[in-house]
Amino acid sequence: MNFLKIPLDIYNFHDKIPNMIENVAENIDSYIEYLASEGKSPHTTLNYRIDLRHFKDYLDGQGIFDVADIDTRAVRIFISSIIGVGEAKTSASRRLSAVRGFTAWLWESGKLENDPSPGVKGPKKTEPLPRALSYGQTVKLLTEGPDKSSKSYMRDRLILELLYGAGLRVSELIGLNWDMVDTEERTLRIMGKGEKERLVPFGRGLKEMLEEWRDITCLDTKAPLFLSAKGAERLTVRTVDRVVLRAAARLGLHGVTPHTLRHCCATHMLENGAPLRVMQEMLGHDSIASTQRYLTITSEQIKKSYMASHPRATADEGADN
Numbered sequence: 576m577n578f579l580k581i582p583l584d585i586y587n588f589h590d591k592i593p594n595m596i597e598n599v600a601e602n603i604d605s606y607i608e609y610l611a612s613e614g615k616s617p618h619t620t621l622n623y624r625i626d627l628r629h630f631k632d633y634l635d636g637q638g639i640f641d642v643a644d645i646d647t648r649a650v651r652i653f654i655s656s657i658i659g660v661g662e663a664k665t666s667a668s669r670r671l672s673a674v675r676g677f678t679a680w681l682w683e684s685g686k687l688e689n690d691p692s693p694g695v696k697g698p699k700k701t702e703p704l705p706r707a708l709s710y711g712q713t714v715k716l717l718t719e720g721p722d723k724s725s726k727s728y729m730r731d732r733l734i735l736e737l738l739y740g741a742g743l744r745v746s747e748l749i750g751l752n753w754d755m756v757d758t759e760e761r762t763l764r765i766m767g768k769g770e771k772e773r774l775v776p777f778g779r780g781l782k783e784m785l786e787e788w789r790d791i792t793c794l795d796t797k798a799p800l801f802l803s804a805k806g807a808e809r810l811t812v813r814t815v816d817r818v819v820l821r822a823a824a825r826l827g828l829h830g831v832t833p834h835t836l837r838h839c840c841a842t843h844m845l846e847n848g849a850p851l852r853v854m855q856e857m858l859g860h861d862s863i864a865s866t867q868r869y870l871t872i873t874s875e876q877i878k879k880s881y882m883a884s885h886p887r888a889t890a891d892e893g894a895d896n
Contacts, residue, residue, distance in 0.1 A: 720822025
């Protein structure tokens with residue numbers, strides 16, 4: 576008996592039955608129409624169309640023409656390829672957002688068994704650092720910023736001094752208890768991010784201010800350094816923000832936040848020769864790369880460092896090598 580021999584590749588439906596393929600380009604057009612029907616602006620839909628056309632071009636290059644073949648690996652490599660050619664992180668994040676919306680729509684429409692995009696992480700955004708104040712501006716902010724006629728003058732002055740003098744985060748400042756302050760050794764025991772503990776030194780001026788403040792407020796060694804006006808709870812982040820903003824406004828300084836003072840502390844110390852590793856430890860950074868972002872190196876600083884450090888910087892020009 577002769578049996579009809581059926582070629583095995585007939586089961587490759589994507590190649591043999593084109594009308595069963597969910598074409599990527601056609602589905603992008605359908606998705607854009609869907610967005611328009613949902614009330615998205617022409618500007619938004621245009622940007623999505625552009626971003627998804629880039630995605631389609633990438634898929635074409637990978638031989639992916641059917642939406643069913645779009646997987647997490649394809650999405651991840653697409654985003655990596657964008658970053659690899661030097662596109663801005665914001666552009667890569669926007670394109671990933673467009674792809675996520677598209678694949679979610681495909682999944683909800685039953686054209687994908689699973690949505691491949693949620694597991695793909697976009698590029699980490701780098702938050703811009705605040706502009707550091709000059710040392711003169713900082714001193715003026717600390718000494719002239721707080722209102723001397725206010726009942727909270729001493730508290731406000733101490734808050735500013737701790738933010739700058741110890742380079743504290745706001746959360747670390749309001750989390751201080753008196754048993755975390757050693758005025759004899761002039762150190763603060765700080766509980767930082769991830770419950771990591773570190774010791775931070777402070778100067779003689781802060782020592783005197785802390786001792787005076789302790790005489791006024793410390794009823795218990797485990798009590799917080801700063802309490803709310805009602806005296807029942809810790810000072811809030813919002814209150815610290817207001818203290819800094821008011822002090823800066825009195826001097827006509829704009830854009831100054833509590834983190835500005837931490838930034839000034841790091842910048843001024845690094846400019847005056849503090850080792851990066853020391854500053855990393857003091858600020859509680861996991862990575863030294865985070866600490867390096869605080870240092871703005873000028874050409875004059877480079878010249879001074881060269882003259883002080885390079886073994887040939889002061890050698891006679893005519894000397895033999």
